[in-house]
Amino acid sequence: MDTQNGNGNIDFKMKTAEFRGYTLKALEDITKEICEMKIEIKETNTHIEKLNTRLSALQAKVAGIGATAGLIASIVVHYLMI
Secondary structure: OHHHHOHHHHHHHHHHHHHHHHHHHHHHHHHHHHHHHHHHHHHHHHHHHHHHHHHHHHHHHHHHHHHHHHHHHHHHHHHHHO
16 A cells, blocks of 8 residues: 555645645635725725715705795795785
């Protein structure tokens, strides 16, 4: 048997080193993907914040237009009643 004359131990060490290499490569790939996801999440959050700012500005404009239209309507109704 190979295990009795020492060759089995060498084969085991080689297979262990090979497995370790595959494992390290897989962990590096996972780490890289996680970092890319973090960047995408940050970009998405930035985009959402910009959209929230624009939506708030739009809401203020619509409220202003509504108030103006209400004021004009009340003035017109007031002068039509006279």
